[in-house]
Amino acid sequence: MIAATPAQDPAQARPRLRLATVWLAGCSGCHMSFLDLDEFLFELAAAVDIVYSPVASDTKIYPEQVDVCLVEGAVANVDNLQLALTLRQRTALVISFGDCAISANVPGLRNLCSAPGRDSARTVLERGYLELADASGQLPFAPGIVPELLPKVLPLHEVIPVDLYLPGCPPSAERIRAAIAPLLVGQRPRIEGSSMLRFG
Ligand code: SF4
Secondary structure, eight states: OOSOOOOSSHHHHSOOEEEEEEEOBSOSHHHHHHHTTTTHHHHHHHHEEEEEOTTTOOOOSOOSSEEEEEEESBEEEHHHHHHHHHHHHHEEEEEEESHHHHHOTTGGGGGGGOOTTSOHHHHHHHIIIIITSOTTOOOOOOTTTSOOEEEEEEOGGGTSOOSEEEOOSSOOHHHHHHHHHHHHTTOOOOOOSHHHHOOO
């Protein structure tokens, strides 16, 4: 867990942080910004175990007892929803990572497209696969393979409780570092001030 450990040698006594990063409905730009941490990634590697991440492991099952999870992207389909619910159950500190997770942002533009009597999912699917298709157009239907769209794209906090918000599109590497570095020494980051809170 994140609580500081009283010990003679904190570096040796503190257990390694179990860190996850998750990619829901986003462009991966927030994860690219995470990789821009450059040399701080070496510090991170010395202090954490990355137990689940699209950029660092091939693990398919979200693990138990995760200390911190950075969640990129909005909740747009049933797979996003299931993963969000699972990670909340198994994670001590969930960070809404980037503007899409916080506000739905770009994927949330779909919400503006609902036509009378049809939700936004139905509207965009019919537009893309039927109205603009040739005569053989059909709606995608592959249960278990193509996840069904939710009627509306949701920010993460409308689906699960979120502990911290890290805005930006994407959050800069400096901002990510400022959020993560305190966690490595058992402190809760202070996400405040214009340098940490600006959207976009
Ligand atoms: S917040 Fe910006 S960079 Fe991050 S996933 Fe959304 S569009 Fe991409």
